[in-house]
Structure formats: structure tokens, C-alpha cells
Amino acid sequence: MAATRAGPRAREIFTSLEYGPVPESHACALAWLDTQDRCLGHYVNGKWLKPEHRNSVPCQDPITGENLASCLQAQAEDVAAAVEAARMAFKSWSAHPGVVRAQHLTRLAKVIQKHQRLLWTLESLVTGRAVREVRDGDVQLAQQLLHYHAIQASTQEEALAGWEPMGVIGLILPPTFSFLEMMWRICPALAVGCTVVALVPPASPTPLLLAQLSGELGPFPGVLNVISGPASLVPILASQPGIQKVAFCGALEEGRALRRSLAGECAELGLALGTESLLLLTDTADIDSAVEGVVDAAWSDRGPGGLRLLIQESVWDEAMRRLQERMGRLRSGRGLDGAVDMGARGAAACDLVQRFVCEAQSQGAQVFQAGDVPSERPFCPPTLVSNLPPASPCAQVEVPWPVVVASPFRTAKEALLVANGTPRGGSASVWSERLGQALELGYGLQVGTVWINAHGLRDPSVPTGGCKESGCSWHGGPDGLYEYLRPSGTPAQLSCLSKNLNYDTFGLAVPSTLPAGPEIGPSPAPPYGLFVGGRFQAPGARSSRPIRDSSGNLHGYVAEGGAKDIRGAVEAAHQAFPGWAGQSPGARAALLWALAAALERRKSTLASRLERQGAELKAAEAEVELSARRLRAWGARVQAQGHTLQVAGLRGPVLRLREPLGVLAVVCPDEWPLLAFVSLLAPALAYGNTVVMVPSAACPLLALEVCQDMATVFPAGLANVVTGDRDHLTRCLALHQDIQAMWYFGSAQGSQFVEWASAGNLKPVWASRGCPRAWDQEAEGAGPELGLRAARTKALWLPMGD
Amino acid sequence: HDLSWISKIQVNHPAVLRRAEQIQARRTVKKEWQAAWLLKAVTFIDLTTLSGDDTSSNIQRLCYKAKYPIREDLLKALNMHDKGITTAAVCVYPARVCDAVKALKAAGCNIPVASVATGFPAGQTHLKTRLEEIRLAVEDGATEIDVVINRSLVLTGQWEALYDEIRQFRKACGEAHLKTILATGELGSLTNVYKASMIAMMAGSDFIKTSTGKETVNATFPVAIVMLRAIRDFFWKTGNKIGFKPAGGIRSAKDSLAWLSLVKEELGDEWLKPELFRIGASTLLSDIERQIYHHVTGRYAAYHDLPMS
Numbered sequence A: 001m002a003a004t005r006a007g008p009r010a011r012e013i014f015t016s017l018e019y020g021p022v023p024e025s026h027a028c029a030l031a032w033l034d035t036q037d038r039c040l041g042h043y044v045n046g047k048w049l050k051p052e053h054r055n056s057v058p059c060q061d062p063i064t065g066e067n068l069a070s071c072l073q074a075q076a077e078d079v080a081a082a083v084e085a086a087r088m089a090f091k092s093w094s095a096h097p098g099v100v101r102a103q104h105l106t107r108l109a110k111v112i113q114k115h116q117r118l119l120w121t122l123e124s125l126v127t128g129r130a131v132r133e134v135r136d137g138d139v140q141l142a143q144q145l146l147h148y149h150a151i152q153a154s155t156q157e158e159a160l161a162g163w164e165p166m167g168v169i170g171l172i173l174p175p176t177f178s179f180l181e182m183m184w185r186i187c188p189a190l191a192v193g194c195t196v197v198a199l200v201p202p203a204s205p206t207p208l209l210l211a212q213l214s215g216e217l218g219p220f221p222g223v224l225n226v227i228s229g230p231a232s233l234v235p236i237l238a239s240q241p242g243i244q245k246v247a248f249c250g251a252l253e254e255g256r257a258l259r260r261s262l263a264g265e266c267a268e269l270g271l272a273l274g275t276e277s278l279l280l281l282t283d284t285a286d287i288d289s290a291v292e293g294v295v296d297a298a299w300s301d302r303g304p305g306g307l308r309l310l311i312q313e314s315v316w317d318e319a320m321r322r323l324q325e326r327m328g329r330l331r332s333g334r335g336l337d338g339a340v341d342m343g344a345r346g347a348a349a350c351d352l353v354q355r356f357v358c359e360a361q362s363q364g365a366q367v368f369q370a371g372d373v374p375s376e377r378p379f380c381p382p383t384l385v386s387n388l389p390p391a392s393p394c395a396q397v398e399v400p401w402p403v404v405v406a407s408p409f410r411t412a413k414e415a416l417l418v419a420n421g422t423p424r425g426g427s428a429s430v431w432s433e434r435l436g437q438a439l440e441l442g443y444g445l446q447v448g449t450v451w452i453n454a455h456g457l458r459d460p461s462v463p464t465g466g467c468k469e470s471g472c473s474w475h476g477g478p479d480g481l482y483e484y485l486r487p488s489g490t491p492a493q494l495s496c497l498s499k500n501l502n503y504d505t506f507g508l509a510v511p512s513t514l515p516a517g518p519e520i521g522p523s524p525a526p527p528y529g530l531f532v533g534g535r536f537q538a539p540g541a542r543s544s545r546p547i548r549d550s551s552g553n554l555h556g557y558v559a560e561g562g563a564k565d566i567r568g569a570v571e572a573a574h575q576a577f578p579g580w581a582g583q584s585p586g587a588r589a590a591l592l593w594a595l596a597a598a599l600e601r602r603k604s605t606l607a608s609r610l611e612r613q614g615a616e617l618k619a620a621e622a623e624v625e626l627s628a629r630r631l632r633a634w635g636a637r638v639q640a641q642g643h644t645l646q647v648a649g650l651r652g653p654v655l656r657l658r659e660p661l662g663v664l665a666v667v668c669p670d671e672w673p674l675l676a677f678v679s680l681l682a683p684a685l686a687y688g689n690t691v692v693m694v695p696s697a698a699c700p701l702l703a704l705e706v707c708q709d710m711a712t713v714f715p716a717g718l719a720n721v722v723t724g725d726r727d728h729l730t731r732c733l734a735l736h737q738d739i740q741a742m743w744y745f746g747s748a749q750g751s752q753f754v755e756w757a758s759a760g761n762l763k764p765v766w767a768s769r770g771c772p773r774a775w776d777q778e779a780e781g782a783g784p785e786l787g788l789r790a791a792r793t794k795a796l797w798l799p800m801g802d
Numbered sequence B: 001h002d003l004s005w006i007s008k009i010q011v012n013h014p015a016v017l018r019r020a021e022q023i024q025a026r027r028t029v030k031k032e033w034q035a036a037w038l039l040k041a042v043t044f045i046d047l048t049t050l051s052g053d054d055t056s057s058n059i060q061r062l063c064y065k066a067k068y069p070i071r072e073d074l075l076k077a078l079n080m081h082d083k084g085i086t087t088a089a090v091c092v093y094p095a096r097v098c099d100a101v102k103a104l105k106a107a108g109c110n111i112p113v114a115s116v117a118t119g120f121p122a123g124q125t126h127l128k129t130r131l132e133e134i135r136l137a138v139e140d141g142a143t144e145i146d147v148v149i150n151r152s153l154v155l156t157g158q159w160e161a162l163y164d165e166i167r168q169f170r171k172a173c174g175e176a177h178l179k180t181i182l183a184t185g186e187l188g189s190l191t192n193v194y195k196a197s198m199i200a201m202m203a204g205s206d207f208i209k210t211s212t213g214k215e216t217v218n219a220t221f222p223v224a225i226v227m228l229r230a231i232r233d234f235f236w237k238t239g240n241k242i243g244f245k246p247a248g249g250i251r252s253a254k255d256s257l258a259w260l261s262l263v264k265e266e267l268g269d270e271w272l273k274p275e276l277f278r279i280g281a282s283t284l285l286s287d288i289e290r291q292i293y294h295h296v297t298g299r300y301a302a303y304h305d306l307p308m309s
Helices: A010-016 A027-035 A076-095 A098-114 A116-127 A131-154 A179-192 A205-215 A231-238 A252-261 A287-298 A313-327 A346-362 A412-419 A435-444 A477-482 A563-582 A585-601 A603-612 A617-637 A675-686 A701-713 A726-734 A748-760 A778-782 A784-789 B013-026 B031-042 B056-067 B072-077 B094-107 B127-140 B151-155 B159-173 B190-202 B221-238 B253-266 B284-297
Strands: A042-044 A047-049 A056-060 A067-072 A163-165 A168-172 A195-200 A224-228 A243-250 A268-273 A277-281 A307-312 A366-369 A383-386 A403-409 A427-431 A449-452 A485-487 A530-532 A535-537 A544-548 A554-559 A642-646 A653-660 A663-667 A690-694 A719-721 A741-744 A765-767 A791-797 B045-048 B089-092 B113-117 B144-148 B177-181 B207-209 B243-245 B279-281
Touching: A010 B031, A027 A067, A027 A116, A042 A076, A042 A205, A047 A076, A076 A163, A076 A168, A076 A195, A076 A224, A076 A231, A098 A116, A098 A131, A098 A179, A098 A205, A116 A131, A116 A205, A131 A179, A131 B013, A168 A179, A168 A231, A179 A195, A179 A205, A179 A243, A179 A477, A195 A205, A195 A231, A205 A224, A231 A243, A231 A252, A243 A252, A252 A268, A252 A748, A277 A287, A277 A412, A287 A307, A287 A313, A287 A403, A287 A427, A287 B013, A307 A313, A307 A412, A313 A366, A313 A383, A313 A403, A346 A366, A346 A383, A346 A403, A403 A412, A412 A435, A427 A435, A435 A449, A485 A784, A530 A563, A530 A701, A535 A701, A554 A701, A563 A653, A563 A663, A563 A690, A563 A719, A563 A726, A585 A603, A585 A617, A585 A675, A585 A701, A603 A617, A603 A701, A617 A675, A617 A778, A663 A675, A663 A726, A675 A690, A675 A701, A675 A778, A675 A784, A690 A726, A701 A719, A726 A741, A726 A748, A741 A748, A748 A765, B013 B221, B013 B253, B031 B253, B031 B284, B045 B056, B045 B284, B056 B089, B056 B094, B072 B284, B089 B094, B089 B144, B094 B113, B094 B127, B113 B127, B127 B144, B127 B159, B144 B159, B151 B159, B151 B190, B159 B177, B159 B190, B190 B207, B190 B221, B207 B221, B221 B243, B221 B253, B253 B279, B253 B284, B279 B284
Parallel strands: A168 A195, A168 A243, A195 A224, A243 A268, A277 A307, A277 A427, A307 A403, A383 A403, A427 A449, A449 A791, A663 A690, A663 A741, A690 A719, A741 A765, B045 B089, B045 B279, B089 B113, B113 B144, B144 B177, B177 B207, B207 B243
Antiparallel strands: A042 A047, A042 A224, A056 A067, A163 A485, A366 A383, A530 A535, A530 A719, A544 A554, A642 A653, A653 A791
8 A cells, every 4th residue: 555645633633624815826837927927018019018117017916915016007109009000900900801710710719729728827916815616617618709700790791781880999997997897808809800909907917818828819909908907098099089989997086087088089988887686576586596596696706896785575584584694604714725716806895895884874775794704904704784774875785796785675665676776787587476467577577588497597698788877888799799880981080079068058058049030931820939848839039030931031939848748758758758668669669650751741832942942843842851761760760679599508588688777858950851850760769768849940940840740740758859059958868867878960169078977877879970862861860870779689588497 | 383484485496506606605614624624434334235236135234334434544544443333324225224223233233224114115105005104114123214295296286285294204204213204306496405305394394305216316415405405494483403305316426525615514513513504315435435545545446455235
């Protein structure tokens, strides 16, 4: 027999049956850092960029504090170099057929597969997250993402015909994140032909490793560039010429600030903000499984943030007992230990939790902490907060990881009210064994993702995103691809930044208008008033503005709408919204068709009014006919409200729903007074939104004519039309917190203001930036882009099993 | 007891499957911890032979192995030779109980003899003969009786009849421990598994056991999770701790570790003792011994290095 290797402790362990350490060797991560001489720069254009005279930041093991490497901080010129490399790479990368890009992505997936140990040990070492989660979850999903998007790339020419890649994408990642957050965004961007400059916070080597793996694959070195630097570089990257889109993922207030500072800049902005999730536990649920859902959401290294937990009152005691029992069995420790549930996420995260808990306690909440957690910093124990008064300040802020804030509800209806009563709209799960109830809640929740009887499932083919203040950018699935595409032929976005635009005074005052003489012209006289709540109403200001025809003669007076009128219109639209959104697409189509028929009956009046605006009779009649066709086309097009996705590894479907946004504000362009108005109205209504519209400022009379028909055809409040000073109304709409989205077709300055003002509730904004649109062309006047912007996606996961 | 305990219960199948997948990946033990846990696992084993060709000679060999499950020198190397490590019981058919009792007596130990009964494995015989079977096994010296339930009562929802039957088994056992086999592979759904577990505990079982080892689906993690949750709920309601016995298909040392951590995670350390946790297995022991050999010597054992059972 060979020599004995057994240690002395077996006896004690035999009695105590405790868990021991299961250390995962991180030798290969250190060896990789050694190849860089423990000094990490940036990875640009397939090469390491290590400029001299840069500050460096230490990259530390978050648990031991050991110095692993030093990371050079980028400066503005490094950012410029990276963007330039990406711009050069974009030329060839986007020109290649999709199959070539697919090959590159597949090869990257293979490289990751071959070197996954390096990837997972490095990631776990540096972020402190449990290695098991990185190894079994993130690294596998990263490969699936690459494979899925490789398939999308290879079919791009057929499946995404009519769309082209935007250009260089600037990707901004938050201080604590998994490299997966980067993968979710770079995969679709690269697949469709964009190139990426990712700005990662200091001391995050994993993205650099990924960039190196991609760069070393050969022919396309510059498609993925990673620079690391402080948050102060964010505006510099975002305003870099050549950047066509900025994808920002991070904290809410930073996103809001970026939205403001990027108003009018060349780059489009996609925001994904916040990390909080929600779990609804009803009294018919399998409570033990729901408790596991809570663990998945907040007390593991799977979920990124904290959890708001709503428990039906009748099972409150039982659920709390099970939660507390389960918490006692959670283990926290060094991320590189193979048997822990939770690692540590650094001192900053730890401080945040402590602040939150202290504050909650001071506001009267009960705090329960348990689990096998090392007592020293930076470990935070799993935390359960209950009895937090709903009105306390702490109940409003985002819940940090690993905290769960539990509160009771009485009925499913109340659960929806409470759940939808936050500005956040990320993800949620519903736990109920009653199918009807689960679907009712799943459809009713205003979030991007809903899981029924599960939490935190993800798949490359399922779009993930949010609504409300969680930002409206998407990744994964078809929606993720459209984030980086624009309709073919759209000119590259130009900056419309006007430095001296005063946001405080833009559109604040309405220039006063005086009577300009009597109206002369063919009778009947145009309708007068603001079309709000289904009827023409006198404006609050009780004044009017003259409208002149193309030869300068007075055509008529329209009402001068103001802030109060906008408020009333939005209220009317909100009242009409539930009824309209609840209609079947068929019923909506029927009403749009009825309006189309009414337009045709009114053709001669409309055509003569267009004629007075300088159109040829033929062209005027054609415009009316085309308008009627648009209404019919959108009614017919929006018959399906979504479709089913099949996901690997899940039994059961995932529904990709297309839900209405809510109340949509539309400021119509001056040109095409009838066609543009109808072209915007039709998709908005077809998808179930209700609208507040500001018609063409030059000739609002045509829209008012249409209103006469809407008054008889539509339920009250569906479409509201407010005439008046364009800038003033735009200001009122853009600053309104209860408008869910806004389309603006007008001046560059107006666009800049709308983008700036939308930061208030982070409503998605579509602004023309002063570029005219060919409304009579199919692609621009009725293209799929309008459909995409008129609804939002929700992914509803329905796992099945007996 | 109250039938309302089972009327409202819901078990979500896909969610339990996910938990079962996770739990196997989330906990591992290595090195000394592994060795100690494996030795502990040995003390939970109901060393079983349930074959048509069992005779007194292989029963005798089995009983000897139950007394000396791990080679003495390996235990010495681990400083565990004085811990009296034996398997928890030997488990045989009723006709072999006498042989087992005799062999164990000859080996000079008090390892209990468990006997399957009540028309094992199908349970499709008359209640009268099933009860008689229990009595005879107890008379022969079995101190633990593994009974199978009548699956038709579960599938047709006759919970009260099931309760009454198990009560009668309980009475027939007298002093002997009653382990109720739910044959979970044939119950149709996890909700039924929970309900049957609860009924079996209410009727006075000392243990609930997953399966006979003769069904196509044996001890699986999802089923175990549901049964363990039922045990915990019963404990919370009544204060009584009921034991758990997975059986069938547990062959490797690695499996046994996963079962230990499953019980530790779902019920806690109090359940990790032979009075409350058993593993029904026949070939598991030799794999554990092989792993212990490797731990002690650093080498993989040849077939002939370890005594057969």
C-alpha cells in the first residue's frame, strides 16, 4: 500500500458534516495577466495599446485586496484612436456578406469554448462572483449568443432586407457587470455589420481578453475595440464623430444625465438602466419553488440586482417562514470556491447595501439576515426587508443586491397596481398555479420580461429589455438586431447640436397673435377648436392663430392650444387607452377602415383644401387616396400581436408580445399636411396606442377635417389633436411625465429639445432632427420602422410541465 | 391529522426540475471532506439484495460486508477504525429474514434486518395477505419493514383509504419500524408524490421511501425534493421528524454525496443520521470503498484490491 495522504480532520468532519473549501485554481488567469506583464492597456485594432504617461488603476481581487495588475486609464486621444479603428474596420466588415460575419462569430465561439477555463477563472477572480455561475451560466450563454447571432448574420440578406447597419457603436458598461452584458450587446451589433468600441470601467480585464480572442482570429481586427477608463470619458466617447449609436447600460441617474448631454448630438442613444427585478407570489403558487425563484433572483450570483417581492396576504406567514429557513442555508464566500451561492461584489456594493438597510430600519422596516457568510468585508449577507411603509423614501429607491424587499397585497388587481406603481420596468416573475391568473398578471405587468413560475431564465433568441425608466433598448432576439440597424438609404445621423439652445426658454412663451382680417374662402368654414376627448373644444387661452394659404391669403383661424389643453388631451387619451388597447386587432382595423372610408367620402373637401395650400388637384386627390390606403394597410398589417419563440432547454413557449406603448405624442411635420398626419396616426392607433397629435403648423386645417370624421367613427379620446404654436406644444408634450413615447418631425432645435426633455421619464423619442421625409414613399411613409416604433416588446416565458 | 393538509398543495413540475438541476451543481465536497462524507454515507446504507436467486450463502456474505463495509487498514489510515462504521441495516425479502438474522448474530453485531413486505414490489395482493406478510417478517426477527403502498388508491384519489391501509400496516408492524415505499415512478405527478408522502406520514410511517428499485423510474432528485419538502412541512405542523430513504439507481459515490447534500440543504443537519436518513443500495458500497482507497493511497484500486460483498 502506498503512503497515506489522509489528513487529521476526517474524524471531525465525520461528526459535523460541514462543507469544506472547494478552491478553483486561478493559475491560468494569473498566467494570462503575466503575459501582459501585469499591466493592462486597451485592445484596439487587433493590438494591445499601451500609451505612455497614463494614470493607472490597480486591478484587485475584491476579496483579498491583492493587486493583480495595473490598468492604464484611457484619455481622449485613445478614445479617438479606437473610434477611428472601428470606423476603418466598419468599411470592410459591413461590406462583407453576412456569411463571412457568421463565420467570424462562430470561430469566436469556438475559441471561447477552447479557452473557457481562462475566461471563467479570470472573470470570477476579478469580479468576485461565484465561479459556478460564471462557468455553468455565463460562459455557456456567451457561446450560445455567438452561435445564435452567427445564424442571424448568415440570413441577414433575406431576413433583414431593407435594413443596413448603423455604423460604429459606442458601448458603455457599468462599474460592476458580467462580461455577459457586453456579449449581449456586441453579438447583435457585430452580426448585422456594425463595429464596436466598448468603454469598460477601470480594472475589468475580461472584456479585454475577449477583444484579444476576437482580434487574434485574424482578418477583422478592428471590429471589437475595448478601452478602459473612468466615467468621465463617457461623454467624450459619445460625442466622438463617427459614433452612430451609444448603447449605455448602467445606473438610472447616469443614463438620465447622458440622455440630456447627448441631446442633439450625432449618436442615437439606447439605454438599459437599473437592475431591480420583481416577483409576484400569489396564494395558489408552489411556495417552495417560488422561494427558489427568490434565491435565483437576488441571493445568487445570477441576478444582477435586488428584488421587490410581493406576497399575497393569505400566504404571507408561510412564505416568510420558508424564505427565512431557506436563507439560513445560503453560503457566501470567495467567488473561486466551487460550493458557494454568492460571492462578493466589492466594497462599493457592500456600502450601498449597508446604507439601504440602515435607512430601511430607521424608517420602520424589519430586517432579517441569515446564511453562512464570512463576517469580514466585503461580504454582504442575504437580506430580507419587510414591513417597509410604502410611503417611506426607502420604498421608492431601487433595491440593491442582495436585498429583497417584501410587501403584501390582497388581490391580483392590487398586485398589478403595486407592481406597476414604480418608474422601473425591467423584469418580473409571476408565481401562480392558475393559468388564467398567471396570464392576467403576465399581460398586465408593465415590464420587458415576465417569467411564469420561473425567474431569471435567458436565451439568445428571446428579446430582453424594459420599459418606463428602465430604458427602452433591447438585446437578444430580433429586437436586439434592430437596435443596430436602420432602414436602408437613411442618411447617416448628423449632429444637430445647437450649443446656444436655451432649454429653459425654448417654446416657453407663445407669441401673441392678433386678428388678421376676416376669413374669406369657400364654405363650409373649417372646423374650429381643439379636438380633445372626441369633440371640438375651445382652447384654454381663448385665442386663435391665423392660417394662410400658399398665396398668403388668410385661410382660417385655428385654436391656440396651450399647456392646459395638452394636459386635458393627455388625460382624455389615458382614459381611452385601456379600452382601445383591450380591443382585438381586428376591431381596431375595422375602425381604421371606417375612417378610411370617411376620408374618401370627404375627398373633394380635403382635395380643395390641399389645393389652397398649393398642390395640383391631381396630386391633392392622390394624397387623399394614399392617406386612405395607409389607414387600411396598417389596419390589415397589425393582425398578429406577437409570435411564439422556441427556446433551447425550455419545455414550453416564449411569447414575444407587441404591446401598445400607452399615450403617444406626435408632432407632425409641416409638409404633407394630410398624408403625414394620417401616416403617423395609422400605425400608432393600429398597435393600440392612443395619441395626442400636433398637426402641421403650416396647415392644420386638414387634420381638423379628419377630426370631424374621427368624432363620429372613433371612441372619445382615442386621437386628440391640439393646434397652436408648435414649439410651445412640443415643450408641453416633451416635458409631460405621463406620455409614454414621442415622435417629433420638425426643426433641429425642436428635436434637440425633445431629446433633452425626454430624460424626465426617459420616454422613447423619435426625432427627425430637421430632415425631411418622403411621406409618399412606401419605405419612409409606411415602412416597418413605424411599426417597430409604435409598439414595445414583452417576452412572456411559459414553462410547461405537469 | 387533517386531510386539508393535502387539499391545497401545488407542486410546480418545471420549477422543481430546475431546482433539482441546480442543487447537484451547487454543492461539492473535496479531499478530507469528501472522505468523511463518504464514510458517513456508508452508515446510511441499507445494504440490499432483492433478487430471485438470493440464498443463505450470499445473504451471509452481505451481512458480513454490512459489518465490515470498508477495509480495516483504510479506516485506520483515516483514523476512523474505532468509530464502529457499519451500514445502517441489511434489507432482504421476507423469506431471507431468518438467514440474515442468523448471519448477523454469527458476526456478533446488532445491525437491524429490514424486510420488504406487502406484495413487494407491485403491492397487488390482497390486504389480508399483505398484513400477514408483515407479521411473519416481524416474527422472523425483522425490525424494519419496507412496505409498498397501493398505487391504485393514489391514482384514483382515495386518500382516506390509503391512510387506513397504512394505519393497518403500522399496527401489524408492532415495534418494528415502518418504511413506506411510495413507488414514485408510478404516481403520475409530483403533486401526487407530495400528497402520498403526507398521507404516509400522517398514518404513522417512520420513513418514507422513494421507490422499490423495480420500477422504471427510481430515486430521482425532483421526486426527492418534493418528499423532503413534505417531511419538513410535516415536521413544522406536528413536530415529528420522519425519515427519508431514496432507493434504486444510486450507484456511484458521487451520487451518494449529492444525496447527502440534498438532505442537508432541504432539511438540515438534524436529518443526517441513520435514524432519519437511509440510502437503499446494493452496489454503492463498493464504489465508496474504491473512492476511499483512492483518497488514502492516491491510487485507483483494482477489482481484486477490495473484498466483494
